[in-house]
Amino acid sequence: MAAINHVMLSDAVANNRFSAEFFDPQYVYKPKNSFLWAPIGRVLKKCEYGISISMNTKGTGFPIFRMNELNNCFALRPEKFAEISQQRFEQYRLKENDVLFNRTNSFEYVGRTGLVKDQTDCTFASYLIRLVPDNSVVLPEYLAVYLNTKFGIGQIKRRAMRSINQANVSGSEVKKILIPLFDTAAQENIAELVNAAYRLSKESEVAYTQAQHLLESELGLDKLRFDKSTGYMARFSVVGLTDNFEAGRIDAQCFSPEAVYYEDWLLKHATCDRLSTLLASTAKGRQQAEAETGIINYCSIKHISDREIVSASKTTPSLGTPNAIKGDLLLAITGATIGKVGIVNRYENLTFSGDMLRLRVNNEISPHYLLLALDHRLGQVQFNRWITGSTNGHLAPRDVGRILVPRLTAAVEQQISTLVAESLKKRQESEQLLAQAKSRVEQLIEEAVQS
Structure with missing residues (x-):
C-alpha cells in the first residue's frame, strides 16, 4: 500500500523541496521542544569540497581518499595518489578528527561518513566533503557516529538529489541536516567509545601485518624483488611444451611472467603443499533467494570484508544445499x-552463494594460517593465473587445488595463526564498541524526537 504524508505548503517552501521523496514518512520527524537541535551548518567551522584531479596507483604524489575508503565511521587507508604541489596539498591536507562525507554515490551508499585519525599525510577527492565541527558545541566523534546511525542516514537520504544510478547530497544540503546538541558528558562518552574502537582496529591491523612479515621473513620474501619487464620483453615468458600439457593451458595469462616467476621461486626456495592435499573437503555453494523470514544464515561475496564473513542475510535453503561451519574458508x-577469501568466524553454520567455494581444512594445517597464505600476494597471483573465461571469469575447483601453499615449521605456523586470530578478534571488539556508540546515539535521538 502506498505511503501518504500530508505536507503544509509552508514546509515545502521553507525547505525549497517539493519532491515526494523529501517528505517520505520514514524520514519525517518532529524534534521535542525540550531538546536543542541545530542545522549542522551552524556547528561547523569548515565545510569544504576536495580536489578534482586524476589519480594513480604508482605512489606518485600524496595519498588521496576516495568514496569507497570510508567505512563504519572511519576513514581507511587510501589506495591511490594525487600528483599535486606541496602548496596545494597543504591547503587540502587532512587533520586529525576531520569528518569526511561522501556526497556522490549510488543512493544506497551516498552519505558514507568517516572520521580521520592518523591519516594526516593525505588529501581527499572532490566527491568528498570535509566537515570540521566546532568542538565546543559538537565533538567530531559524535558527528561521525550520528551520520552513521539509521536516523542520520535517513536524514542524508532525505536530502539526496536522485538521478539514474546516482545520488548527490551537496554541501548546502548537508548543512541543513538537523543534529541534536546533547550535553558535553554524553558526547564525551560517545567519543571514548569511538576512540577505543579505533585503537582496537589499529591493533588488529598491526597483528595481521606482523603475521604477514613473519611469513615473508621465514620464506625470504622480504628480500625478494620482482621487477616487471618493460617494453618489448614484457610480453613474453619462455615455457616448455611439457608445462603446457601439465597445466592444460596454452594461454598467456596462465604463463604470465609474474605467475611463472612466483611459482618457480616457491618450488626452488620453499617447502610447499598443493592446496588439494590440505583440504578435508570442498563444496561449491548454491544461489539462494534472500528472505527476512529465512531459517538459516546465508552469505555471498559482498559479505566478505577484511578476510572474514562479517555479516549475513537469511534464506530457506533447498534440500542438499552445502553449508559452511566455523573455521571454514x-x-x-x-x-x-x-580470489577474495574470508574465514567463517562469527557464525556456527551458514549457507553460501554459488559464486563461492568452501574450503574445509584437514588436520595438516590451521585455517588461520591458510587464510593468510591465500590472501597474500603469493596466493592471489596463483588464483589469477588459473582464471578462465573472458567476459565473466571463473576459477574451477580443480584449479584451486593446484595452488602452492608454503609450509613452515609447526611452531612458526602456529605463531602466524595466533596473530591472525588475534587480528580478527580485535577487529570484532572494535566493531562492538562502535555498535555501542551508535546504539547510545540512537537511544538519545529517540528521547529527543516526538513519537
Missing part, C-alpha cells in the same frame, strides 16, 4: 573479485 571463484 569461503573463496570467491566467479566474477570481478575472484
